[in-house]
Structure formats: structure tokens, C-alpha cells
Amino acid sequence: MNIKLMKSPKVGNSLLVVFTCSDKIKPENVPFGNQFEINGSKEFLKELKDSGEISGKKGEMTLLHSLLIENFTFNSQHLDEKLHPKRILFVGLGDSKKADNETLRNSAAQIAKKVESLSLTDFSLIIESSSLGDVKESINSISEGLMLGNYSFDEFKTDKEKTISINAELLVGEIKEEYEKALEKSLITSSASIKARNLVNRPPNVVNPEYLKDFSIDLANQNEKLDIEIFDKNKISDLGMRAYLGVAQGSTADPYGIKLTHLGDPGNKENNIWLIGKGITFDSGGLSLKPSFGMIEMKSDMSGGAAVITAMEAISKLNPKINVVGLCLATENMPDGGAQRVGDIVKSMSGKTIEIENTDAEGRLTLADAVEYAKQNGAKQIIDIATLTGAMVTALGHGLIGAFGNDNNLLDTLKASGEITGEKIWFMPLDEASKKQNRSKVADIKNTGGRPAGSVTAAHFIGEFVGDTPWVHLDIAGTAMSSSSKGWIPQGATGFPCRTLIETVLRLQN
Ligand code: BES
Ligand code: MN
Ligand code: ZN
Numbered sequence: 001m002n003i004k005l006m007k008s009p010k011v012g013n014s015l016l017v018v019f020t021c022s023d024k025i026k027p028e029n030v031p032f033g034n035q036f037e038i039n040g041s042k043e044f045l046k047e048l049k050d051s052g053e054i055s056g057k058k059g060e061m062t063l064l065h066s067l068l069i070e071n072f073t074f075n076s077q078h079l080d081e082k083l084h085p086k087r088i089l090f091v092g093l094g095d096s097k098k099a100d101n102e103t104l105r106n107s108a109a110q111i112a113k114k115v116e117s118l119s120l121t122d123f124s125l126i127i128e129s130s131s132l133g134d135v136k137e138s139i140n141s142i143s144e145g146l147m148l149g150n151y152s153f154d155e156f157k158t159d160k161e162k163t164i165s166i167n168a169e170l171l172v173g174e175i176k177e178e179y180e181k182a183l184e185k186s187l188i189t190s191s192a193s194i195k196a197r198n199l200v201n202r203p204p205n206v207v208n209p210e211y212l213k214d215f216s217i218d219l220a221n222q223n224e225k226l227d228i229e230i231f232d233k234n235k236i237s238d239l240g241m242r243a244y245l246g247v248a249q250g251s252t253a254d255p256y257g258i259k260l261t262h263l264g265d266p267g268n269k270e271n272n273i274w275l276i277g278k279g280i281t282f283d284s285g286g287l288s289l290k291p292s293f294g295m296i297e298m299k300s301d302m303s304g305g306a307a308v309i310t311a312m313e314a315i316s317k318l319n320p321k322i323n324v325v326g327l328c329l330a331t332e333n334m335p336d337g338g339a340q341r342v343g344d345i346v347k348s349m350s351g352k353t354i355e356i357e358n359t360d361a362e363g364r365l366t367l368a369d370a371v372e373y374a375k376q377n378g379a380k381q382i383i384d385i386a387t388l389t390g391a392m393v394t395a396l397g398h399g400l401i402g403a404f405g406n407d408n409n410l411l412d413t414l415k416a417s418g419e420i421t422g423e424k425i426w427f428m429p430l431d432e433a434s435k436k437q438n439r440s441k442v443a444d445i446k447n448t449g450g451r452p453a454g455s456v457t458a459a460h461f462i463g464e465f466v467g468d469t470p471w472v473h474l475d476i477a478g479t480a481m482s483s484s485s486k487g488w489i490p491q492g493a494t495g496f497p498c499r500t501l502i503e504t505v506l507r508l509q510n
Pocket of ligand 1: 285301360387388391393448478
């Protein structure tokens with residue numbers, strides 16, 4: 001999808017898309033009477049409205065052919081040209097007062113799918129402030145919806161469905177710099193989210209730790225302002241990351257630590273945030289082997305890492321005035337003869353000893369060392385993102401990211417960002433009672449806390465290593481993958497919460 005802003009549409013365009021709102025359709029006018037007049041067709045359109053075919057209700061689509069449009073007026077701009085698009089598509093948004101970012105994003109995704117099913121290569125879409133509100137926000141949401149809704153993953157299909165490249169023109173009447181900026185930002189954030197989806201959707205025999213490392217090196221090479229450092233097995237060992245290495249030791253694939261840096265405020269090192277993504281490229285469970293039905297989704301166990309790596313590229317492009325470090329300690333969790341045993345005790349980078357009660361609780365082990373590394377290197381704020389617990393899916397299902405943390409400002413910023421991006425966040429507790437469940441009889445802490453409050457004890461485990469540093473943990477086990485396509489969210493990898501991380505960093509800059 002190529003999206004650009006236009007003052008007015010190309011005459012003779014193949015499709016013109018017009019939003020309608022249920023509360024704007026009045027008996028005395030045709031739905032779009034305030035936007036333009038359609039030559040000689042008023043009665044015809046009124047009939048469509050009276051018969052209920054154009055009502056403006058959410059999700060409604062009405063496709064008409066060959067209408068000559070005169071007197072085109074929107075956003076207080078009057079256009080002299082007559083328009084004669086081959087087709088005109090009316091798309092209902094429902095009540096305009098309730099039409100928010102999410103409504104526009106979903107409608108735009110619906111439009112992208114319709115255009116594709118019509119095999120069209122270009123279309124124009126009217127962005128009109130009187131029904132949509134703030135134009136730059138509308139541009140952002142619509143562009144994201146077109147990009148994210150147009151996504152499909154067929155890299156591994158031999159007979160690919162022919163994908164046509166679609167040119168979309170957003171008609172804004174007048175082109176302002178702030179509009180261009182909004183479009184540019186949306187293209188950067190949605191491209192990042194799409195890259196994250198691809199990383200997660202690709203199979204685990206392709207996306208292994210080495211692949212994530214090479215992918216990240218490529219990103220850093222393509223983006224001048226994005227720095228990279230790679231930790232190989234020797235370096236990981238020298239750093240003392242024995243909790244991370246314990247997870248990696250059951251696999252023939254070498255682990256790689258990936259550290260990406262955006263130096264947005266070089267003079268003020270304290271102005272920083274660390275984004276730490278879980279990077280288990282395949283989670284078999286290790287010796288505490290998962291049942292087959294639970295293993296099929298485990299190529300997605302690097303979704304947090306994918307979101308961090310791709311968000312870092314977007315962040316370096318958007319260049320906020322804050323130092324951001326993205327860290328992903330990538331490994332497989334496999335059960336070979338050298339694998340970590342149940343009952344092993346490992347010494348983490350922090351010096352704390354950990355009893356391994358279940359090798360399938362591997363994410364928190366890698367995160368414990370990542371958090372310690374961040375603290376030793378001056379982290380002032382930390383967000384970790386992980387497909388951490390099945391219990392998170394039980395608690396919140398597939399529509400909400402669970403957020404745990406010790407800092408209300410960071411929690412609130414993430415939540416507000418998620419409201420804007422549509423990657424919704426729900427606050428979860430870190431109560432003292434469940435913290436006790438992680439106590440070990442033989443080591444400083446153990447890596448499972450039993451069945452009750454499984455996502456809370458997992459968060460507590462990470463919290464033990466975080467200490468007082470402002471921190472939020474996002475458990476994305478329920479939201480990284482979607483079983484079906486819903487609006488701008490495709491079946492398969494969702495790209496969550498890549499765009500929310502970017503938005504949060506932009507809001508935290510100073
Ligand atoms: N990667 C899984 C969590 C997961 C489950 C993610 C379902 C996405 C969908 C994690 O490593 C795991 O296995 N967690 C265990 C922890 C338990 C052993 C304490 C779980 O949730 O069962
Ligand atoms: Mn696991
Ligand atoms: Zn896992």
C-alpha cells in the first residue's frame with residue numbers, strides 16, 4: 001500500500017471512498033449533501049438512503065458505479081473540477097460522536113480488504129473534518145488501518161495469491177505540514193508493526209537466535225542513528241548471565257544477546273528508558289516438556305523481542321529526545337542431553353541464586369539477567385515485554401495486555417498510549433501475598449510460584465531483580481497472536497505492542 005496526501009482526487013479515479021455517519025444522515029439531505037453534489041442523482045441517492053442502503057451504520061459498505069460529481073466541497077474547500085470516479089464506496093462509521101481512532105483504523109482496514117477484493121490498484125478517500133474531527137489524527141488512524149489491515153503472510157506458500165500494490169490517496173483539501181508529519185509517523189509505526197508480525201509469523205526453524213541477531217544488525221546498518229552491540233556466548237558467560245545461559249544450554253542453537261541503542265539525548269545519560277523483550281525463538285518447555293497442543297504457538301515466544309527490535313528502528317527514525325536501549329536475550333528453550341534439569345540451582349548475574357522448579361518457566365530466567373544488565377548499565381526506567389504466562393490468557397483473554405509495575409507514571413503513560421494505538425492495556429496487581437509463592441527452600445528464589453495467580457508470581461519474580469527502578473512488565477501471552485482476523489488485527493501475529501512502545505517513548509521524551 002502506497003499512501004499519499006492529495007488536495008483533490010485524480011479525475012477519473014477508479015474508486016472514491018466516502019465515510020458516512022449514522023447521526024449525520026438527516027431526512028432532508030442526502031448523506032453527503034454537505035460534501036458534494038452528484039449531478040442529476042439526488043433523487044437516486046435519496047432513494048438509497050430512504051431504503052436503508054446507505055444509513056451510515058458501522059461497518060456498512062455500499063458500492064455504486066459511474067456517478068458524475070459536481071460542486072465538490074469539503075474541509076471548507078471548494079473544488080471546481082468535476083469528478084467522475086468509476087466507482088464510489090460509502091463506508092459507515094456509525095455515530096460520529098463515538099467514531100474514535102479505533103473505529104477509523106478498523107474501517108480503513110475494511111476498505112483495504114474491499115479494494116483488494118475488487119482487484120483495484122488505486123483509490124481516493126475523503127478525510128472530512130466535519131464528520132471525522134481532527135484531520136491529522138484521522139490521517140494517522142486511517143493510514144495505520146490501511147497498512148495494518150492490508151497485511152497477509154504468505155512467504156512460505158509456493159502458490160502465492162497475487163498481491164497487487166495499491167495506491168491510496170487521502171484527500172484532505174489542503175495539504176499542511178502537520179498532515180504530512182502525521183502520515184509519515186503512521187507509515188513508520190505501521191511498517192515497524194508489520195516487521196514485528198513477520199518476525200513472529202516466520203517459522204522457528206528460520207527465526208532462531210542467530211536470525212534475530214542478523215536481522216537486528218541489518219536494521220542497524222540501514223539506520224545511521226541506530227547502534228547495535230551483540231553478545232555472543234562467551235560474552236554472555238563473561239557477564240555472568242547464568243540464568244539466561246541455563247535456558248540456552250539445552251539447545252544446539254547458540255544464544256545471542258541483542259542490544260540496540262538510540263542516543264536521543266547524548267548530553268543527559270540519565271534521560272533514558274530500556275525496553276527489554278523476551279526472545280525465546282522456540283519454547284518447547286525444555287525437560288518440563290509442553291504437551292503438543294501447547295507447543296504449536298511457541299514460535300511466538302519471541303514476540304516481545306520482535307516488538308522491541310522493530311520499535312527501536314521506528315524510534316531511531318522518529319528521533320525523540322531520550323536515550324532508548326532495546327535489549328533482547330535470544331535463545332531457544334530445548335530439552336537435549338545438556339539441558340537444564342529440574343532442581344538445578346543457577347546463579348544469576350545479580351548474584352541471586354534461583355532454583356529451577358520448572359524448565360518451562362524460562363522467560364523470567366532470561367529476563368532476570370536482562371534486567372540486571374540494564375540496572376548495571378544505568379537504566380532509569382525499564383519496560384519488559386514478554387509472552388510470559390498461560391495464566392495471563394486465562395485472566396484477560398486475547399484482547400488485553402496485562403501490565404504490572406511499580407511506577408504509576410510509567411503505567412499510566414503505557415495505558416494512555418495503548419488507548420491511542422488500539423493495543424489495549426489492563427492493570428494487574430503485584431500483591432504481597434502472592435510474592436511469597438516464589439520462596440525457595442534451597443535457593444534465594446524459585447522460578448515458579450504454583451498455579452494460583454500464575455501471571456502475578458511471574459511478574460513478582462522479575463520484580464525481585466528490578467528492585468526500585470521504575471518498571472512496567474507487559475505480559476502479552478494472550479495478545480501476541482490472534483486466532484482470526486478482526487479489522488486491522490490479522491490472523492496470526494498481531495505485532496503487539498510495537499506501536500504502543502513507540503508511542504510511549506515519544507511521550508516520555510523531554
Ligand atoms: N511461553 C510460555 C507462556 C505462554 C503460554 C505464552 C501460552 C503464550 C501462550 C511460558 O514460557 C511458559 O511456558 N509459562 C508457563 C509457566 C509455568 C511453568 C509456571 C505456563 O504459563 O504454563
Ligand atoms: Mn515456557
Ligand atoms: Zn516461554
